[in-house]
Amino acid sequence: MKNAYQELEQRFRRVNLLRQAVGMLQWDQSVTMPPGGANARGAQLAELKVIIHEIVTDRRTEQLLLDVDISRLGSWQAANVREMQHIWSHANAVPRDLIAARSKACTACEMKWRTARASAQYKQVLPDFKNVVDLTREVAEAKASALNVSAYDTLFGQYAPGMTIDEIDPIFDDYLSFLPNFLGRVVARQAAGPPPPELKGPFELEAQRQVARHLAEIVGLDFASARLDESEHPFSGGVPDDSRITTRYSKDDFSEAMMAVLHETGHAMYERGRPSEWYEQPVGCSRGMVIHESQSLIVEMQACRSREFFQWAAPMFAHAFGGSGAAWGADEFYKRATAVRPSLIRIDADEVTYPAHIILRTQLERALLAGDLLPVDLPGAWNEKILQLLDISPSNDAEGCLQDIHWYDGAWGYFPTYTLGAMAAAQIFKAAVGENPMILDSITDGQFRPLMRWLLSNIHEHGCLFSTQDLLIRATGRKLDPEAFKSHLHERYLS
Amino acid sequence: MKNAYQELEQRFRRVNLLRQAVGMLQWDQSVTMPPGGANARGAQLAELKVIIHEIVTDRRTEQLLLDVDISRLGSWQAANVREMQHIWSHANAVPRDLIAARSKACTACEMKWRTARASAQYKQVLPDFKNVVDLTREVAEAKASALNVSAYDTLFGQYAPGMTIDEIDPIFDDYLSFLPNFLGRVVARQAAGPPPPELKGPFELEAQRQVARHLAEIVGLDFASARLDESEHPFSGGVPDDSRITTRYSKDDFSEAMMAVLHETGHAMYERGRPSEWYEQPVGCSRGMVIHESQSLIVEMQACRSREFFQWAAPMFAHAFGGSGAAWGADEFYKRATAVRPSLIRIDADEVTYPAHIILRTQLERALLAGDLLPVDLPGAWNEKILQLLDISPSNDAEGCLQDIHWYDGAWGYFPTYTLGAMAAAQIFKAAVGENPMILDSITDGQFRPLMRWLLSNIHEHGCLFSTQDLLIRATGRKLDPEAFKSHLHERYLS
Secondary structure: OOHHHHHHHHHHHHHHHHHHHHHOOOEHHHHEEEOOHHHHHHHHHHHHHHHHHHHHOOOHHHHHHHOOOOHHHHHHHHHHHHHHHHHHHHHHHOOHHHHHHHHHHHHHHHHHHHHHHHOHHHHHHHHHHHHHHHHHHHHHHHHHHHHHHOOOHHHHHHHOOOHHHHHHHHHHHHHHHHHHHHHHHHHHOOOOHOOOOOOOOOOOOHHHHHHHHHHHHHHEEEHHHEEEEEEOOEEEEEEEEEEEEOOOOOOOOHHHHHHHHHHHHHHHHHHHHHOHHHHHHHHHOOOHHHHHHHHHHHHHHHHHHHHHHHHHHHHHHHHHHOOOOOOOOOHHHHHHOOOOOOOOOOOHOOOOOOHHHHHHHHHHHHHHOOOOOOOOHHHHHHHHHHHHHHOOOOHHHHHHHOOOOHHHHOOOOHHHHHHHHHHHHHHHHHHHHOOHHHHHHHHHHOOOOOHHHHHHHHHHHOOOOOOOOHHHHHHOOOOOOHHHHHHHHHHHHHH | OOOOHHHHHHHHHHHHOOOOHHHHHHHHHHHHHHHHHHHHHHHHHHHHHHHHHHHHHOHHHHHHHHHHHHHHHHHHHHHHHHHHHHHHHHHOEEEEEEEEHHHHHHHHHHHHHHHHHHHHHHHHHHHHHHHHHHHHHHHHHHHHHHHHHOOOHHHHHHOOOOHHHHHHHHHHHEEEEEEEHHHHHHHHHHHHOOOOOOOOOOHHHHHHHHHHHHHHHHOOOOHHHHHEEEOOOOOOEEOEEEEEEEEEEEEEEEEEEEEHHHHHHHHHHHHHHHHHHOOHHHHHOOHHHHHHHHHHHHHHHHHOOOHHHHHHHHHHHHHHHHOOHHHHHHHHHHHHHHOOOOOOOOHHHHOOOOOHHHHHHHHHHHHHHHOOOOOHHHHHHHHHHHHHHOOOOOOOOHHHHOOOOHHHHHHOOOOOOHHHHHHHHHHHHHHHHOOOHHHHHHOOOOOOOHHHHHHHOOOOHHHOOOOOOHHHHHHHOOHHHHHHHHHHHHHHHHH
């Protein structure tokens, strides 16, 4: 006879295995599926998600969560129940019909967005977008009253469980007062010197693929239990022993593909470091998107846009691509990788101006959700804000409010995790290097084991045992705090 | 308010979508998954199969099948309910624990078989194999008493729904009396002439891949909704608008890879021709493995080992591989593709001796199931029978009873479908060509549209509307009958 806890484990094991199946089918959709498969795949995924939702919101699940006696459980088990309750409360707070209606509206809106972005015509997506905004508000308000948090926090909390906008506001405000002066100094300083010489392509794709694989291996990926493929947008998927990372190659420039591989490898290493005895339970999952993004950015931004990394990587690149001359020096790679310039497109932004893109989006999505900004007024509000923050103006909405898929396909409350992740990355990396200076030295030799070992024992193997803030406090001595990020920027860009 | 029929459709739609997910994950496992992913994939697949089993054996499903009023349904709907009942009765006839125990035993046995075959040591797999035999018998007997058919028919009936061993026996007996004399004449005749000159490799893999793709397209596969990949054993998977076929290339010989592609394309075309409005329902699925195998063999054996096909293919091959000289003539390709010689390995056997391999296995698996043959005596019984049937002797068990995975991984009752499929292929192809002589003429030009159009309207688009035998009667005027196959062999090998 199973007790309530055991039965809950069995139910959530099923949920997690189904999620794994969903993830693998989505990987296939992005990487291998021929276009003709879209309808069938859509039906398969929708059905799997409905089954997951049914299991989580089943009355039996609710009863078991009421019955389970946490006082008799160990700390991992108790944390597991806490995560189950979080999943249950989010799934259960919204009527099923409303979820289905929003999901349908998002699918329709995303399709319209694709053509609207291609033609830079916001008005093409406006009717569908209004629908998404209204239904997102309805979902958020239903959740807010059930979960007793603010509407925006119900969205943000899906990606950063346990965190609230009240924690973000002071951090973002702080950055807004830091940015103008700092950015001006960096831009002036970089303008004072000669620009680094450009690398001249073309760079053979097969050589790029081999270097990309080598970089992933250097960081720690083992291809006996991983794959590196190509997709329109780089991403990381799969399961711990079957990591699926992707990148995108261009003949003219290999740097972007390599940085994408390093970024996705950071995500994959986090998944691989999760506690294996809890792989299939909620408590064994990653601690939300703030920490996830911190792990990819530690590899990409902290470790691999450093002078130390390019000391090792520059000769390796030169050898792999048969490059020689001034443009192939470590300093030149470093300069190119740390060039700062206000720009219109978020995904191309440097690490200094990136937070401005995020803060803009966070402010606007909150205003849209609250009804303080109407969808029809979004392009104007966007353009006004980007002018105010970075002193630049989009020439059309494809360079403005149409550039990202997130709002149109339903990922509301997601944007803040990018910048919070960048800040957490600086904070965690500083703590790691402070504890073990070998971490930085070894990167000069293309050795990531000291860094990865530290991350494994301080972040990865804790799964969801602690909250995001507690995890940061244990790993770095303090809550999420923008100081480490700002001092990282100072050191990298002004010292 | 849904009626019973509508609710059944909804349930079996879910079952079919889950099966599609299972199929896609199995494709990934065979084609793209890194070895490290095996455990996680095993867990995902097992859970999905348990969910499918739960839905099918749910009391509500049983109640709905009792409640549904077939007299008020159209013919497709009524046939749909009949197929649902078939699925339900098979799933429900066996206790869940027994299914799980057998599944576990098969997984363990398959792993042992891999090493046992590699070292040609039958005794290494014997303890696990005994277990599989015992549990298979237990399952078959449980089903036999629930379904009121013979134990062997419960196994065979999984792959050929509605057919029984009583229908096979006279067909196989007939072939056994036909074979010795016929085989002797063919071998003597082929020995009388000079052997066809061999093709000399190596043949570039990239050229082979392009030719393979071209062949699949010629037959009718559209790569906007299909993929061709590589795997250890060629297979066909996916869904109608996302066909996933595989082959295996060797530098020394391209013929096998090409024939495998043609074979798998035949399977894929059947799936693609299923009635689209019933894709997700049982009645819209293929009519079992006898018909499925007939569709692959019509393409591979009937259409593409013909003189007509090589008239078109030989110059195409010569062009693609830069071949020239006597070995590249159409006649020489035809001779190589139709060489007959008793051999030990089933999958390498020619179409004349292939049925002997199948009859041997069918007889032995029936004897094992009945307890008339003990697992420990299998190697001796095998060797005795292959000597008697084809006058050859394995030098070890890897060339004998260890060669096929089927019994060790649990696919009992499957073997007969290969030869019944070959016979159905000859019968259907003869009917098609008889009705439309253009079918054969157009193959001389590398045109398969007339053949595929005939198969679509006579076989594919009927799904499971008719039983196997009724489908054959409608398409060819008679039940499954070995005459067409024998006359095909006569014509190809002795005329």
